[in-house]
Amino acid sequence: MERDEKILDYIDGLLSAEEAEQVREKIATDGEWEARYHSFLEMNTLLKGAELLSPSPSFVDQTIALLETEKQLNNAKTSALIKFFQATVWLWVMITVVVFSDINTSVFSNAIQQWIIGLSSLSKGGIHLLFGSSAMLWVFGVLLMAYVAVRNYEKDANLINEILN
Amino acid sequence: MMTEEQLIASVKAGNVHAYRSLVARHQSLVFTMVYRRLNSREDAEEIAQDVFVKAYKYIASFKGDAKFSTWLCSIANNSTSTFLSKRKLVFSELNERHEQQEDHEILSSPEEEQLKLIEKAMLKLPSDDAQIISLFYQGEQSLAEIADILQMETNAVKVKLHRARVKLKTTIEQLTIQK
Numbered sequence: 381m382e383r384d385e386k387i388l389d390y391i392d393g394l395l396s397a398e399e400a401e402q403v404r405e406k407i408a409t410d411g412e413w414e415a416r417y418h419s420f421l422e423m424n425t426l427l428k429g430a431e432l433l434s435p436s437p438s439f440v441d442q443t444i445a446l447l448e449t450e451k452q453l454n455n456a457k458t459s460a461l462i463k464f465f466q467a468t469v470w471l472w473v474m475i476t477v478v479v480f481s482d483i484n485t486s487v488f489s490n491a492i493q494q495w496i497i498g499l500s501s502l503s504k505g506g507i508h509l510l511f512g513s514s515a516m517l518w519v520f521g522v523l524l525m526a527y528v529a530v531r532n533y534e535k536d537a538n539l540i541n542e543i544l545n
Numbered sequence: 546m547m548t549e550e551q552l553i554a555s556v557k558a559g560n561v562h563a564y565r566s567l568v569a570r571h572q573s574l575v576f577t578m579v580y581r582r583l584n585s586r587e588d589a590e591e592i593a594q595d596v597f598v599k600a601y602k603y604i605a606s607f608k609g610d611a612k613f614s615t616w617l618c619s620i621a622n623n624s625t626s627t628f629l630s631k632r633k634l635v636f637s638e639l640n641e642r643h644e645q646q647e648d649h650e651i652l653s654s655p656e657e658e659q660l661k662l663i664e665k666a667m668l669k670l671p672s673d674d675a676q677i678i679s680l681f682y683q684g685e686q687s688l689a690e691i692a693d694i695l696q697m698e699t700n701a702v703k704v705k706l707h708r709a710r711v712k713l714k715t716t717i718e719q720l721t722i723q724k
Contacts, residue, residue, distance in 0.1 A: 432573035
């Protein structure tokens with residue numbers, strides 16, 4: 381084994397001048413060394429001439445298509461979450477106006493309140509319940525977005541770790 | 546024709562077309578590296594595509610202090626390891642790997658026959674030996690670069706490469722005798 385290692389190091393040019401000279405002498409004087417040397421040299425030459433294996437002809441197109449699909453999916457996911465968040469925010473803001481209008485006894489606030497009661501047949505208690513539900517929904521939406529953001533961050537951190545380490 | 550550095554800079558700026566050129570340049574290296582460990586064209590293509598998608602996503606983290614091919618091979622090595630551990634497959638030394646002949650036209654010249662013999666012998670090697678030989682010869686990676694890719698010491702890579710070549714030589718001799 382040591383002989384083979386020396387011969388391979390010699391072929392790879394990894395030996396010092398002195399060591400290389402010693403190997404050259406061995407190859408010149410020892411039949412077994414000479415045979416192993418020529419055998420490894422021939423294999424080395426063949427390996428250098430061998431080509432890399434090729435994937436299917438459509439590999440590049442498929443890869444780029446996959447890339448673009450992933451980008452679109454990520455955008456769609458983010459867009460859906462943002463829309464959900466926006467919808468719940470508007471709903472909550474609307475209900476907040478009504479609730480505050482209940483405390484604020486201005487004519488305008490009362491008018492809004494009466495309009496909503498008239499439109500929805502809800503009592504004041506019902507409106508307060510609706511406000512509470514939408515506030516909880518909004519908090520849930522915020523927590524959901526935070527959870528998704530943390531998951532994506534962890535996934536990205538793992539991927540970066542995988543790539544760089 | 547843009548240089549690799551120019552292509553990478555263009556990709557970092559968001560140019561997907563520039564990335565297409567990079568994929569075309571390095572597809573064979575990544576595919577070969579993954580294939581040597583998995584010995585399945587279908588799986589190797591799937592993982593290789595995943596490697597390029599990850600590389601695109603995290604191209605900003607490539608600082609240019611190593612070759613782009615070395616960086617890609619690192620991702621490929623890690624992705625392949627993750628894939629194997631998820632599938633919980635254990636490839637035993639020689640017997641479970643089956644030969645998959647490439648669809649070549651009929652080879653007639655002695656040099657081509659020799660190359661066919663080399664490929665046959667490579668398929669009989671343990672997957673990590675075949676991989677390290679491919680990285681050194683076809684991938685033209687230095688010992689230090691292979692050490693980075695495989696997360697080993699350079700000296701350990703040197704020893705592993707030597708042993709792989711000795712095994713390959715023995716396998717070639719056995720195949721020649723069988724013929």
